[in-house]
Amino acid sequence: MNTGMDIVRAVKGGEMLAEEALEHCIARIEATDSKVNAFTDGTFERALREARAVDRKRASGETLPLLAGLPYAVKNLYDIEGITTRAGSRVRDGEPPAAADAVLVERLRNAGAVLVGALNMDEFAYGFTTENSHHGPTRNPRDPTRIAGGSSGGSAAAVAAGQVPVALGSDTNGSIRVPASLCGVFGLKPTFGRLSRRGTFPFVASIDHLGPFARSVEDLAAAYDALQGPDPLDPGCHATRVQPASAQIHASLRGLRICTLGGYFEDNAGPTARRTLEIAATALHAAPGVEWPDAALGRIAAFVITASEGGSLHLPLLRERAAEFEPLSVDRFIAGALQPVEWYVRAQRFRARYRAGVQALFEQWDVLLAPATPVQAPLIGTEHIEIAGKAMPARPSMGLLTQPISLAGCPVVAVPLWPEGPGKLPLGVQVIAAPWREDLALRVARALEVVGAAKSPVSGA
């Protein structure tokens, strides 16, 4: 069984029970999670109820929903009814269990998917490595001595290890795209405001996005379609209707204007990241080297907005329980809480101008390509990485190439490539489209998959 939609087709066709698919999935989790440490919670009893409900529906001849029998898991900042949403932090251990599922969990439940558990992450999503001191680091299934990336590291690792075919994560500055790149899976950060965030623990309300991971573009698009829908109760959900993408992923690229990003994105990419981009550009016959307007300033504005909103959000807890926070991020949270308001307001004023520049760029191009991370997965505990001959702090630098894009709110599919060949470490390419054009990013990602440049095999972990 290769992909999530293979499972769905088998369940719908009566070749497999949803309960059997779940048993296979649980066995894989039990065989691999002592090495990977992707899961923080199992919801196996709930999963069994959901799987049996699918099987009963099929037995009674009812039409099965879009994702019937598909096992999945979610980053542990999504509310799961009956479980405390800890958002990677022990500070929240004593909080009451969630009274209801997050909106996106509810949508996958209604689509017939089967929730098997919650996944590890950087505390409160402030990090790119998932070196979580409370739950232990999530290890990269491609090489367990290396980081999985973050902050949705558990989500990417669970998919790479074949524990689940689909997982949900969140992305403020790169937290879907960075772990997707380092673990060698597909990840979709949709347009800002596309998917409801209600029922998830926030980080930076003005930049937070949610989205799926998968090992194939078909699975990614199917999950994305099931997650869509307006939500008037989420002030950050701007979509007013569903725009399905699955049916369009096989369409031709003829006429699409595709270009690579140069300048900032070249300067901050290591040699392997540059080579990875070349592989994608060659496969797509992409034009070389357009400049993303004010990319460095966009990254700075994202950095400032993140620190201020994140620090402000957690200030009450920082006053009382700072000693229980993650040692790797508590000082950054405090520094953010102390930032002068002028920095934050300036960053938000700049963001309006920045958006206009990015929109102008998409009048000339349909899809842009850039590496997702400057380097492949570093060893766990790495303090510095080298980029263009310069030693850079490893943890914040993993988001150098993703932050300018999410500040503009553009949809991105992180696509796994293997620049050093099969069995070596992966590195992802960002396929970037104009706001609300996830269909184009998915179509180009699918083209890379079809020609064999992009793939996401189950790791041997």
Place this chain on the structure above:
Amino acid sequence: MELAPDDVLGYVRSTAAFLQLALDDDQAHRVALHLARTRALVMALRQVPLGPGDELAEIFRPAPFPAEDPS
């Protein structure tokens, strides 16, 4: 060990006290180093000429604009 500039350290100590955040000396130094690095980044953002017409990226909306006029 890298030292935080004195003005940043002083700012951290006074604003932390104002916001009722208890920081020991070591933590105040670490926080000040973070803030000093951010200040260096912000210098570039300050060079962007923003006029009075450059408003925040998103502006408060009291309610969605009505789809229809009241009857």
